[in-house]
Amino acid sequence: MQNKNNNKKIFESLPVPKALAELAVPMIFGQLIVLIYSLADTFYIGRTNNPLMVAGVSLLLPVFNISISISNLLGVGGGTLISRLLGAGKESDAKRVSSFCIYTTIIIAGAFSLVMYIFMVPALKLFGASYETLSYAMQYTLCVIVVGAVPTILSMTLSNLLRSTGYAKQAGFGISMGGIINIILDPLFMFVLFPKGMEVLGAGVATMMSNVITCGYFIATIYLLGDKSNLSLSPFTGLPERKNIWSILSVGFPAAITVFLFDLTYIIIDKLAAGYGDIPLAAVGIVLKAERLPLNVGIGICQGMMPLAAYNYAAKNYDRMHETVSFSRKVGLIVGVFSVVMCELFAPYIIRVFIADTETVRIGANFLRARTLATPFMFMCFHVLNFFQAVGHGKKAMLLGVSRWAVFNIPLLFVMNYIFGMYGIVWTQVVADIMMTVCSLWVYRRFARNTEKA
Numbered sequence: 001m002q003n004k005n006n007n008k009k010i011f012e013s014l015p016v017p018k019a020l021a022e023l024a025v026p027m028i029f030g031q032l033i034v035l036i037y038s039l040a041d042t043f044y045i046g047r048t049n050n051p052l053m054v055a056g057v058s059l060l061l062p063v064f065n066i067s068i069s070i071s072n073l074l075g076v077g078g079g080t081l082i083s084r085l086l087g088a089g090k091e092s093d094a095k096r097v098s099s100f101c102i103y104t105t106i107i108i109a110g111a112f113s114l115v116m117y118i119f120m121v122p123a124l125k126l127f128g129a130s131y132e133t134l135s136y137a138m139q140y141t142l143c144v145i146v147v148g149a150v151p152t153i154l155s156m157t158l159s160n161l162l163r164s165t166g167y168a169k170q171a172g173f174g175i176s177m178g179g180i181i182n183i184i185l186d187p188l189f190m191f192v193l194f195p196k197g198m199e200v201l202g203a204g205v206a207t208m209m210s211n212v213i214t215c216g217y218f219i220a221t222i223y224l225l226g227d228k229s230n231l232s233l234s235p236f237t238g239l240p241e242r243k244n245i246w247s248i249l250s251v252g253f254p255a256a257i258t259v260f261l262f263d264l265t266y267i268i269i270d271k272l273a274a275g276y277g278d279i280p281l282a283a284v285g286i287v288l289k290a291e292r293l294p295l296n297v298g299i300g301i302c303q304g305m306m307p308l309a310a311y312n313y314a315a316k317n318y319d320r321m322h323e324t325v326s327f328s329r330k331v332g333l334i335v336g337v338f339s340v341v342m343c344e345l346f347a348p349y350i351i352r353v354f355i356a357d358t359e360t361v362r363i364g365a366n367f368l369r370a371r372t373l374a375t376p377f378m379f380m381c382f383h384v385l386n387f388f389q390a391v392g393h394g395k396k397a398m399l400l401g402v403s404r405w406a407v408f409n410i411p412l413l414f415v416m417n418y419i420f421g422m423y424g425i426v427w428t429q430v431v432a433d434i435m436m437t438v439c440s441l442w443v444y445r446r447f448a449r450n451t452e453k454a
Helices: 002-012 016-046 051-058 061-087 091-118 120-126 134-147 149-164 168-193 199-229 242-274 278-290 292-314 318-354 358-390 394-420 422-453
Strands: none
Touching: 002 016, 002 292, 016 149, 016 168, 016 199, 016 292, 016 318, 061 091, 061 134, 061 149, 061 242, 061 292, 061 358, 091 120, 091 134, 091 149, 091 242, 120 134, 134 149, 134 199, 149 168, 149 199, 149 292, 168 199, 168 292, 242 278, 242 358, 242 394, 242 422, 278 292, 278 318, 278 358, 278 422, 292 318, 292 358, 318 358, 318 422, 358 394, 358 422, 394 422
16 A cells, blocks of 8 residues: 555655656666667677678567557557546556456467467568578577567566556566566577577577566566556456547557557668668668667656656646656757767767778768757657657547658658768658657647646
8 A cells, every 4th residue: 555655646746856757767777778688689699790690680670569569559558548547546447457458468469479470481571581591580580479479568568557557666677677687698598508500599589588587577566566556467357448448549559550650760761771882771770779879768758757647637737747748858858969969979989889890980970970960859759749648649649650750751761862862861860850849849739728728
């Protein structure tokens, strides 16, 4: 009961800066570990100096992003609804929603695993697997996606549900723990337990096991918290009301489709950059990794903002909701501006962390200095989109998410590539996100005026 009261204090009475820190700091730390974890397999496999192995594992990025989309459907959609239900004092409804999200995730993830097992070869060929890389891609897919789909996707859903009830520390710890375990297990399985030539399979087993352990941690945490978490692992709580199921999907679907369009944009960037040669392609690839640091910090800030904004929106405490949005926006913009300054000053040194080739470093530094200018605007786009997800306005979230990628970013990539060449591709993000920030703030201000009148 003490934990539940403490979480209620975070949502209702703790000063907003402290409340946001309670919810956001664990998620920021977790996002940074996720960033390291996402690079771990590629880093260790790169130690084999076998480019076919690296290429085989890299092919799994679109498939893995489908996993994130599935978890967003139930985790973001269900998590934000749970925060709103708690703000409205409907704890029994929150339990039913959590149970529905957990078991629906298991069913969808299981179906995804089965489909990938049946259509593994044609799917991997569709994503670009060649005769030389197919066997490596299949080894990794079998472990991480076919066997590991349910624990991987369920872990992400459970993390979102815990965060929605104020248990951000437990959610952040679970995410961080999974990343650290994977970083430790990777070299053990790749270079000690598995024979030479089987490094990709070893990396796949290590990743799958770390996700299983993480999933077990989240299940145990929710079980031990019991009623204090307002979440339920029981399949017998009953179905949520139809309007609540619709609310889950109306917010979760835009969250899922946004990840898909984000992934599609990166694929298009790689395809267009490949037309300018191997060195520009390598430079772009490094820049897309380097820019993830401030982006992941921004995502952590948004993840901390969402349950606090959702709870107070449902409780009709609009002043506290707007204060949460305003303060989190200021923090995110400070991080964004700081990252711009650091990249402008130290771009060559940042690129050199990834590669020593002089020409790649020169081109990559120029690319990074251009791309990093988009960071504050990129944060603003994510921030407004996540806010509308939090308060259950799925149509607005869908409009903003689809507009950012399908209306602005992707078409501009082709136009600016045609007019300005390689540097047009690099500058697209800045141009697109400035336009999208203007649109996002216009939509948010219209919404804010309506709540101020309420």
